[in-house]
Structures are given as C-alpha cells and as structure tokens.
Amino acid sequence: MKPPTQLPKGARIYLPDEAARKRHVETRLLDVFARWGYREIVTPTFEYADVLATGTDAGVQENMFKLVDRETGRLLALRADITPQIARIVATRLRDEGKPIRLAYVTNVFRYDEPQVSHYREFYQAGVELIGLDQPEAEVEIIAMAVEGLRALGLERFQLDLGHPDFFRGLLEEVKAPAAAQRELRAALARKDAATLERLVAELAPAAHVAEALRALPTLFGHEVVLERAQAHARNERSARALANLTEVYRLLTIYGLADTVLLDLGEVRGFDYYSGTYFEAYVAGFGASVAAGGRYDHMLARFGYDCPAVGFAFDLGRALAVMEAQGVGVALAGPDFFVIDFTPDKTAALQLARRLRDLGASVARDIVTRGLEESLAYARARRARWALVAGGPRARAGEVLALDLTDGSERALALREVLERPARFFRGVRDA
Amino acid sequence: MKERLTLALPKGRLLDGALERLRALGVDGIDPDSRRLIFTVAARDLRVLLLKPADVPAYVLYGAADLGIVGKDILLEQEPDVYEPLDLGFGVCRLVVAEPRELWERDDPSKWSWVRVATKYPRLAEQYFTDRGIQVEIVRLDGSIELAPLVGLAERIVDLVQSGETLRANGLVEVAEIVRSTARLIVNRASMKTEHARITGLIEELKAAPRVTR
Numbered sequence: 001m002k003p004p005t006q007l008p009k010g011a012r013i014y015l016p017d018e019a020a021r022k023r024h025v026e027t028r029l030l031d032v033f034a035r036w037g038y039r040e041i042v043t044p045t046f047e048y049a050d051v052l053a054t055g056t057d058a059g060v061q062e063n064m065f066k067l068v069d070r071e072t073g074r075l076l077a078l079r080a081d082i083t084p085q086i087a088r089i090v091a092t093r094l095r096d097e098g099k100p101i102r103l104a105y106v107t108n109v110f111r112y113d114e115p116q117v118s119h120y121r122e123f124y125q126a127g128v129e130l131i132g133l134d135q136p137e138a139e140v141e142i143i144a145m146a147v148e149g150l151r152a153l154g155l156e157r158f159q160l161d162l163g164h165p166d167f168f169r170g171l172l173e174e175v176k177a178p179a180a181a182q183r184e185l186r187a188a189l190a191r192k193d194a195a196t197l198e199r200l201v202a203e204l205a206p207a208a209h210v211a212e213a214l215r216a217l218p219t220l221f222g223h224e225v226v227l228e229r230a231q232a233h234a235r236n237e238r239s240a241r242a243l244a245n246l247t248e249v250y251r252l253l254t255i256y257g258l259a260d261t262v263l264l265d266l267g268e269v270r271g272f273d274y275y276s277g278t279y280f281e282a283y284v285a286g287f288g289a290s291v292a293a294g295g296r297y298d299h300m301l302a303r304f305g306y307d308c309p310a311v312g313f314a315f316d317l318g319r320a321l322a323v324m325e326a327q328g329v330g331v332a333l334a335g336p337d338f339f340v341i342d343f344t345p346d347k348t349a350a351l352q353l354a355r356r357l358r359d360l361g362a363s364v365a366r367d368i369v370t371r372g373l374e375e376s377l378a379y380a381r382a383r384r385a386r387w388a389l390v391a392g393g394p395r396a397r398a399g400e401v402l403a404l405d406l407t408d409g410s411e412r413a414l415a416l417r418e419v420l421e422r423p424a425r426f427f428r429g430v431r432d433a
Numbered sequence: 434m435k436e437r438l439t440l441a442l443p444k445g446r447l448l449d450g451a452l453e454r455l456r457a458l459g460v461d462g463i464d465p466d467s468r469r470l471i472f473t474v475a476a477r478d479l480r481v482l483l484l485k486p487a488d489v490p491a492y493v494l495y496g497a498a499d500l501g502i503v504g505k506d507i508l509l510e511q512e513p514d515v516y517e518p519l520d521l522g523f524g525v526c527r528l529v530v531a532e533p534r535e536l537w538e539r540d541d542p543s544k545w546s547w548v549r550v551a552t553k554y555p556r557l558a559e560q561y562f563t564d565r566g567i568q569v570e571i572v573r574l575d576g577s578i579e580l581a582p583l584v585g586l587a588e589r590i591v592d593l594v595q596s597g598e599t600l601r602a603n604g605l606v607e608v609a610e611i612v613r614s615t616a617r618l619i620v621n622r623a624s625m626k627t628e629h630a631r632i633t634g635l636i637e638e639l640k641a642a643p644r645v646t647r
Contacts, residue, residue: 116494116514117494117514158627159623159627161626192518193516194518194519218518222629222633263626283623283627284623284627285436285496285623285624285627285628286624287623288495288496288621290623
C-alpha cells in the first residue's frame with residue numbers, strides 16, 4: 001500500500017529553492033518597511049473565532065478555518081486577515097504609545113477560498129499598518145512604500161489602481177435601492193460590465209443625475225482628467241468628500257513624483273468593506289490579480305473601543321513570486337561558500353578548516369559521505385558551492401589543501417597552515433576577523 | 434518597449450462575428466480554416482489566438498491573453514475574475530431547459546421536485562434548479578447534449594439554442610429559459626491598468642465598429 005501523502009486543497013509546500021526565493025522577497029520587503037521606520041509585530045496564528053471575527057469583513061468571516069478549543073469548548077479560528085488583529089492589539093495594548101504607530105509584519109493567512117491565480121488557502125503576506133494619522137500624507141506614505149517594494153523586488157510595468165469606496169457609496173445612498181439590487185450594481189461595476197449596469201440603472205430608475213453618474217462609473221478611470229470628469233457627478237456630500245480626498249492624495253503623489261505609477265479608478269468597488277477612504281491595488285503587466293493592496297480604514301479601531309484613524313497595505317507573497325517568475329526576475333540562489341572534502345582518516349583538516357571559516361562568517365558544508373573525488377565535486381556543484389576544499393586523497397599532498405573555484409574551474413594547491421592563518425588572502429569575499 | 438497585445442478568440446459559432454467586427458479595425462489575415470492557432474497582425478500590433486470557447490476565460494484570467502471574446506453563457510458558467518466592458522451584441526442565443534415532446538405533453542414544471550439533466554453548464558444548471566427548490570442531478574457532457582434524452586441518459590437537458598432547429602430535429606421542446614447570451618469582450622484585470630490607453634482605445638473602436646447582424 002502506498003503511504004498517505006496527499007495535501008489538502010489549497011495547501012502549498014515551498015521546496016528549498018522556492019523557499020529561498022520566498023525568503024528573498026520577505027527580506028527585501030521587510031528591508032523597505034524598516035527603512036521607513038516600521039517595527040515588526042507578531043500576532044497569534046489562532047484566536048477565539050468571535051474575537052477574530054470582529055472587524056473582519058463578512059465575506060472573509062465566512063471563510064475562516066475553525067477548530068474547537070479543547071479546554072473551554074469555545075470556537076477558535078485561524079487568522080484570516082491580520083489587519084483587525086493588529087487594530088485590536090493597538091486599541092488594547094499600544095493605545096498610549098505616541099502617534100503615529102508604524103507596524104510591519106510577515107505572516108501566513110488562512111482562508112477557505114477557492115484556490116486560483118497563485119492563491120492558496122494558506123498564503124503569505126508582508127505588510128504594514130500606519131496608525132494614528134488622518135492626514136492624506138498617510139495614504140501617500142504607504143503608496144510610496146508599495147512602489148518601493150515593487151521596485152525592490154525587481155518588478156517593472158506595474159500600475160497602482162487608486163479608488164475611494166465612498167464615491168460609489170454616496171451614489172448608492174442616492175439610489176435608495178434594496179440590498180439585492182445594490183449587490184448586483186456592485187458586481188456589475190466590479191466587472192466594468194457596462195451592458196448589465198445599463199440594464200440595472202434602467203430598472204432602478206434613480207434621479208437623472210445619479211443614473212448618469214452610475215453609467216459613467218466604469219469609464220471614470222485613467223489619469224488626472226478623471227478627477228475633473230468625476231466632479232460633475234459628485235453631487236451628494238459623501239461622494240464629494242471622497243473626491244476631494246482622492247484629489248488631495250493625487251496632488252501629493254504628484255509632488256512625490258509618483259503620479260505616473262497610479263491610475264485613478266472611481267469605478268473600482270473591490271476591496272474590503274472596512275476601507276473608509278482612499279484605497280489601492282497594485283497590478284503588474286501580464287498577471288491577472290493584484291500583488292499588493294491596501295487603504296484607509298478609519299473606523300476599525302473604534303470597534304475595539306479606541307477611535308483612531310489608520311491606513312495599511314500588504315503584499316501577497318505567492319503572487320509576488322509568480323509575477324517575478326513571469327517577468328523573468330532572477331533571484332540568485334546561493335549555495336554554501338565552501339564545500340570541504342577530506343580523504344584523510346582523522347579528518348582534522350576538514351574540521352579545522354570548517355571551524356575557522358565558519359568563525360569568519362562563511363558558510364561551510366562538509367562531505368562526510370565516503371566516495372570518489374569526482375562524485376563529491378559533482379555533489380558540491382549541484383549544491384551551488386562557491387569553492388571546494390580538498391584534503392588528502394588522490395590530488396592533495398600532506399599539509400596541503402586543493403582549492404577548486406567551482407564558478408570558473410580554476411584550482412590552486414595551498415598550504416593548509418597558511419589557509420588556516422589568513423583565509424582572506426586566498427578567498428575573495430572572506431574577511432579576516 | 435511596449436509588448437504586443439494578445440487577443441483570444443473563440444473558435445466555432447462566435448468566430449465569424451468576431452472576425453467581421455475586427456476587420457473594421459483593420460485586423461485581417463486570420464484564416465479560421467488553416468490549422469494555425471496563433472496569428473500576428475502587425476498593422477495593429479496584435480497577436481491573435483484561436484481557442485476552444487470555454488478556454489478563452491482562462492487565457493485572459495491568467496494573463497496569457499490581454500483581451501478575449503467569449504459568450505456570456507461561458508462567463509456565467511465560469512465566473513472568471515476579469516473585466517467585461519463591452520457587450521458586442523452578436524452571437525445571440527439562449528440557455529434553456531428542454532425535454533422530449535412526449536414528456537413535455539404530460540409534464541408540469543411547477544411540480545418538479547427532482548430532475549436529472551444532461552448539460553455542458555453544470556454550474557448554471559444547478560443554480561437554476563436549486564434556486565427553485567428543485568433537487569438536481571447533473572450529468573456533465575461535453576457535446577451532442579441533445580442525444581442524452583433520446584438514449585435515456587437523462588430526461589432533460591440544459592443547453593444553448595440559437596434558432597431552435599437542433600432541438601426540433603431531435604424531438605425536443607423548450608420548457609424554460611435560463612439566461613440570454615451574446616458575445617462579450619473581456620479584459621485581463623492587470624492589462625486594463627498597465628495597458629490602459631491601448632486597451633481603452635481598442636474598446637472605443639470596437640464599440641464604434643459597425644454592428645454585425647448575425
């Protein structure tokens with residue numbers, strides 16, 4: 001009988017090379033976050049389901065992985081969105097800290113979604129939350145960080161889609177449609193489906209200026225001119241305020257030199273319900289899903305008893321990796337600096353070399369398996385070792401080490417004593433302590 | 434450097450209409466009878482793929498194609514996360530429930546509590562019946578759906594009809610309409626943003642192109 005090896009749907013393994021690429025992405029993004037002064041925070045993987053549900057979008061709540069706490073019998077859930085967790089932690093534990101509070105994270109997230117476009121039921125996010133600022137500069141800061149993150153990953157041809165949910169919400173209030181019709185309107189808009197939108201508008205028959213605005217929504221999409229065109233449709237206060245806010249954010253982005261990387265889209269109605277202000281999604285050419293998304297969520301912390309504005313965004317690491325592969329962005333996958341092969345019976349040369357080089361910060365793997373030199377070297381190459389050091393055996397004389405440069409194929413016979421004394425003399429990149 | 438845009442077209446009943454509409458835009462030289470599956474239209478800087486209709490959404494969803502033309506029936510069945518900015522208006526047809534004439538003569542759809550249907554559209558069929566509180570057993574087939582009731586594979590079918598000729602020829606009668614369909618232009622979500630100017634330009638041109646009558 002075959003041993004059981006199946007993975008549940010939506011689970012994913014990262015083999016060593018994939019794990020190295022994933023780590024590269026995490027490190028690059030955390031570096032960006034650190035350069036902007038963000039501190040890392042770690043939240044629990046599981047919590048009480050009702051606690052996690054607070055602040056989490058209804059759609060996501062339905063898709064939480066749930067389990068039962070053996071001690072209390074209470075329902076637990078795996079983290080399905082870290083933003084409400086961080087909001088609660090700030091509201092309960094960090095509220096007395098000076099503002100703004102800048103927090104960063106890399107985490108796995110669990111959702112019972114249908115796996116699609118590089119999206120799994122356990123997926124990874126790297127992101128930030130910026131808490132305590134209601135100024136538009138806060139949005140601009142996270143947008144600038146998202147752009148810097150995309151560049152740090154070596155990505156090109158990306159575009160940030162910028163919208164404001166209140167523009168549409170204001171129009172919806174004017175329509176005064178029943179909930180089902182509102183959902184249909186939203187779904188048609190999410191697809192930019194002008195034909196269905198037209199039919200729904202005709203059915204709902206709102207005031208003429210509202211009908212006109214709804215019809216225009218899928219086309220309120222592009223650069224600065226969109227803001228002017230939208231002006232004519234923003235007759236209610238909520239839409240007008242949304243437009244004013246977006247206009248200010250866009251003005252600041254122009255000052256930051258980032259206006260070219262963003263596209264305004266007032267017809268984009270995706271994103272979490274908890275977004276209360278400007279929000280964005282980052283798209284990269286040739287990949288059908290956003291690789292990063294975020295926005296303003298001013299009402300979330302109040303749900304935990306602390307009224308405080310906030311913005312945040314996150315990269316989806318699985319998607320970022322998929323896009324990098326699609327764009328042919330290489331990640332250098334390094335093996336150990338040294339691979340030590342020792343044919344002598346007592347192995348003292350190998351042990352001395354390995355310890356000395358590791359003490360200097362180099363990475364050193366040993367052969368240990370007894371086999372022919374060529375087989376050992378083939379193994380070293382497969383592991384992407386930079387240098388092979390050989391003691392004893394067919395090629396190296398007593399008191400000597402044969403140093404093979406596995407990148408250019410050159411070799412040198414070196415005195416073991418001298419290598420142990422000053423390794424840096426012989427190997428570029430190794431520094432003497 | 435700008436990369437060439439890729440447009441996915443469905444082979445079969447929508448292809449003539451799509452090519453006719455595209456010709457107005459100067460997209461020419463696509464020979465549906467040749468065995469080639471990829472065509473380059475240098476004049477419009479386009480690459481055109483000919484695909485099985487049901488495959489068009491996947492190519493666009495994953496970005497292997499920036500744009501595609503596909504029937505609304507397939508979009509409703511697959512619900513791909515793509516933009517759908519233009520109803521091209523041609524390829525009009527309807528997804529219907531049909532059954533053999535003998536059954537129809539004594540059947541009362543309002544009394545259905547359980548049905549077995551053969552279909553290429555399992556999701557839409559299931560949704561239609563469950564929305565009406567009817568239990569449904571789906572026999573998923575890939576073609577010649579009309580055959581199923583004739584050989585006793587399923588009592589009823591859910592299938593696309595254009596003129597109704599195929600139904601009649603097989604002694605089947607339409608019982609209910611599920612949805613109407615026309616050809617739609619779909620766009621990859623990222624392409625819509627990263628190739629915004631070129632794609633909105635194409636949409637405008639297609640919108641303005643003379644209507645195809647079929």
